[in-house]
Amino acid sequence: MGATSTSARPRVPLWDTTRFIAIALVVTGHAIQRLIADSDAALVTYLFIYAFHMPLFAIISGYFSKPGPPNERQMRRVITDIVLPYFIFETIWTAVQAIVEGNWTLNPTRPSWTLWFLLALGIFRLVLPYLALVRWPLVWSIALSVGVGYFGNVDSTFSLSRAIGILPFFVLGWKLHEWGVVDRWRLADPPTAIVRSIAVVVLAAWLAVLIAFIDVWRAIDLRFWFFYEDSYRDLGQDEWWAGLVRLGLIALAALLSAAVLVLVPRRPIAITPFGQATMYVYLLHSFVLYPIRESGVIGGDERSDWPWLVALVAFSLLLTIALASSPVRRLFRPLVEPRPRWLFRPDLDARTGPLRIQPSRTDPTGSRRDPER
Template identity: 30%
Template sequence: MHNLNLDDRKGALHTYMMNVKFILIALVVTANMLEPVVSRNASAYALYEAIYLFHIPVFVLVMGYLARESRLVQGDQVKHLMIIAYQYVLFQSLYTLADASFFHAEGILHSFFMPYSLLWFLCSHFCWKLLLPLFLKLRYPLTASILLGVAVGYIPWDGSWISLSRTFVFFPFFLIGYRMRRSGSWQAAARHCRPIAIVCAAAVTTALLLGLRLDPGWLYGSLTFTELGQHSWYAGIYRLGIYALEAGAAVCFLACVPWRSSMLTDWGKRTLFVFLLHGFIVKAVIAAGWLQSLDGSIWTIPLLIGAAFALTLTLSHPRVELVAKGWMEPAAAWPLKGMPGRSQRTTK
């Protein structure tokens, strides 16, 4: 990797990130399939929590890697923000309509200020792109973002509103991803630490299978310290510990992802469609009671993992992109038509 020129290194890193994206979105779908059975299946709970240790931070990191450094007034940046806003309004409406008419999920507040399920990521992604140029002006942007991620835990209201808590809690990973694109020094190290990463990942997974538990609320990033049952002034120290744990898990995962171009790379270019569409299918299956009826046998987890990967592959098919891209990424549609710096880059 050291012998490659700058363009080759960027190309290799982009291929790698596409591989990361596909594996991550497959794990996201897997976690969502596992969630209905975790309360009565210890192995499913362990796998679910292992996924949550890293999958949100790494996905945010990938979004930071894909981010462009630009001023907010530039047409390209404004257009990207408008696409994200369009996707949020569209899918918040569609999911709300589907939930009210069929899903009937518990604890859901139908409001554009309360993102529905996975749509918090769109809301936060919009904010991360706004925050990036502002934080890059600071002398120590990463330190400032970590302190802000801790401070937001002390807010005296529901952290889920407009995804406020998650926006600031995960923003440090967005900054890290942005910096990764401009640094090639970590690439060789990532390969060399793969054996250690595999051992660490196996150790953590084993510990979870043996009964080690961590309140998943800390991993979601959507709850304030009060909502997590921590009322002391030093509650922020726990979040710093979670940051360290997530960073370690993220390094282990990233070290294990292949660098070579493959089918994963091509599938990784279409994760947007998996992300925005899989929730309809998973929620429908849950509402129909099919997942709740599983008896917790040894086949439960393999069955759910297989179904999750089958769904991921189906929604990653080029035909899905052909049908969905025009209305999910209307880069040429009003009010985006005619804006300078037209771009076809995806937001997820």
């Protein structure tokens, strides 16, 4: 499975803008996490974001993926775009935690903080060619996601539980591309006022439900359900119907993602170009937020009210833009897009072409990038 062709097809601004929105929500969710224990407003914002932001990311990743067996060039890209960045950043995080927290445990099988999604992308690439062989692959992926929650031995090792948990959204994105939904339903064109109004109502209704029942959501620790990581028993629900809860959350995430896609502007806007650098933001933002979160600057009764929440949301947006900027990409490209020619057999260049040292035209999600000038 590889990225889509980088031929001269016109770009669809919808995807780049949506990718920026998704990664900005990731940064925001991580930034405000320390506030949610003492602030209902922060918890509402957090739950609103976590209900759909990673499913939306997985849908976009699946949309730009191909189901066929990978060739040598595509397999080499998996190593350079997923495997090597994972080990580079996992090593860095191990060193940081050893110095700051005194935790000298090196365990690359347990991804640190945000790195789980890199492993999930790798798992998606492995299983998609097989899912594409069977009938009703979307149904099977939903069954796997719901079913894995009943098994406590499937945990965060190699990010397996979370990868299986959000697999349906990746498969949904791939099927949307296979069905030609964007072209057939003209989704790249501005939707009608009625459709936009329905999308606003859907998002507003979810927000209203969160606000009205925030004490319930806090009591049952709803946020952990949105991680797609723990078994139902670990979530405190070992009844047979626990899988139906996850099924409902999958449907909710798909509905909210669809609503967001409806409301995303179809024409290029100021943030659209930054949507081509989401992997830089994803891998780097945690190093900015870590000292802020761990220093105690945010959180506590006196630093959990509305001004702190608004300030952190604004800071997250600015941080997302900064980390997606050209200077940051040039500085950290050796870490995010490593190109070690020494690692590969020399004869591969003759069959697949030389390894590109310049910026990659696609990121690990398969989305095309415009060449930098």
